[in-house]
Amino acid sequence: MLTTALRLYGKNDLRLEQFELPEIKDDEILASVITDSICFSTWKEVNQGADHKKVPNDIATNPIIVGHEFSGNIVQVGKAWQHKFKVGSKYIIQANLQLPSLACPGYSFPYIGGESTYVVIPKEVLMQDCLLAYNGDSYFEASMIEPLSCVIGAFNANYHLVEGTYNHKMGIKEGGNLIILGGMGPMGMLAIDLALHGPIKPKRLIVTGRSDERVEYCKKHYPAENGVDVFYVNVSDVDDHKHYLMDLVNNEGYDDIFIFVPDKELVNLSSNILATDGCVNFFAGPQDSKFEASINFYDIHYAFTHYVGTSGGNTQDMREGIALIEDKKIQVNKIITHVLGLDSAAYVTINQPQIAGGKKLIYSQKRLPLIDLGKLLSEPAPDTFQQQLKEILVKSGGLWSKEAENYILDHAPNI
Incomplete structure (x- = not known):
C-alpha cells in the first residue's frame, strides 16, 4: 500500500x-x-x-x-x-x-x-x-477526542482529602471554585466545556487570558449553565491579579487550579490563591527541562495544599471522551x-506559534491550502470552492460541521 x-x-x-x-x-x-x-x-x-x-x-x-x-x-x-x-x-x-x-x-x-x-x-x-x-x-x-482525553485525565488526576482522613477523593471538587489560568486557547476551551458539561461540576468557573477577542469568544460559546457561575478575565487589564481573582470567589480561595501556560508567575500566583486542601494541576508542558517556580510550602504543611501534573490521557480517559462526544455533551x-x-501540514506544523486561533484540522487524504474559517466568513472567498464552503459555515453559525467535512471529503482534490 x-x-x-x-x-x-x-x-x-x-x-x-x-x-x-x-x-x-x-x-x-x-x-x-x-x-x-x-x-x-x-x-x-x-x-x-x-x-x-x-x-x-x-x-x-x-x-x-x-x-x-x-x-x-x-x-x-x-x-x-x-x-x-x-x-x-x-x-x-x-x-x-x-x-x-x-x-x-x-x-x-x-x-x-x-x-x-x-x-x-x-x-x-x-x-x-x-x-x-x-x-x-x-x-x-x-x-478531538485525544486532546479531550488529556483534559479529562487532568480533571481525574486532581484530588482532595476525605474530611477527617488522609484518604484522597480523586477528581475536581464538586461545588468548588475552579480556575483555569491561561485557559482561552483550544485546550483551555475543552477544559471549560468539560467543567460545564462533565460528570463533576464546580460552583464557580474562572478562566483567564490576555485577549478581549478570546474573552468575547468564550463568553459567546461557553456561557454559564448547569448551575455553574462563569467569569472570563482578561488579566492584561488587571493590576493586582491575586486580589482580583480572590474577590471573584469571596476570598474563599480556589479548590482546583489548572495552569495551561508554562509560566513561573502563574505557578507562584496559583500557590497564593489556593484554598485549604486545594489542588494545583500543572497542565502546560514546558520545553525547558530546568523549569522551576516558587510555591508556598507553609500552606503545604498547614493548609494541606497539593500539586499534580499530567501529560496526556490514558485509555480510560479516551473512552470517557468518546462517550462525551458520541452523546453530544461536548x-x-x-x-x-x-x-x-x-x-499544507509541514508549514502549519512548523509555524504553529505564529498562526493565531484554535485547532488546525488536517484532512490527510486531501490537497488544500490553510483556510482560516474566521477570515473566510468575514472576507470575500477567493474561489468557488471556498465560497461554497463559506455558505455551509454560515448555516452552522460559523462553526465546523459534518456538512462542511463532507463537502471537503467530496470536493477537495486528493493528495
Missing part, C-alpha cells in the same frame, strides 16, 4: 514523501487516516527533533511520521485481531501507550502517524488496548479555527 506522509528527519526537517508501507503482519492493522488535528506538542517535537524524549535518535536515517490526534477507517486486519476489529469501521488512537520506552504513535514509529494517508497500526498499540472503536458522526470530532467544533490538506 502506497502512503503519502509527513516524516521527521531532524529539527524542523519535515518532508512530505510517498513510499510503500510494508505488508501487515498477523498482529498488525492497516488503516486509512481521514483527519488529524495538529497538537502544539507536535511543534515541540519537530522543534526538538531527536532531542525529544519520545523521538528515536536515528531519525536522520529512519524517519518517523508525525501527528497523533487522528482518525480514519480500518482497511485490513491481521489474523490475530480479526476477532476484535472489522474492516470499514472507524477508529481512534490513544497515542499515550505508557510503555517503558516512551514510544508513541506520531513520535516514535516509521509507519504510523496522523499526517499521512495510510498507516500500519503496530502490535504495541494493539497490545496496550489503544486502538478504540468510534461510532460518532464525524471524523473531525474523533480527532461540542469540539467550537475549538476548530483552521482546516488544511496534507500538502
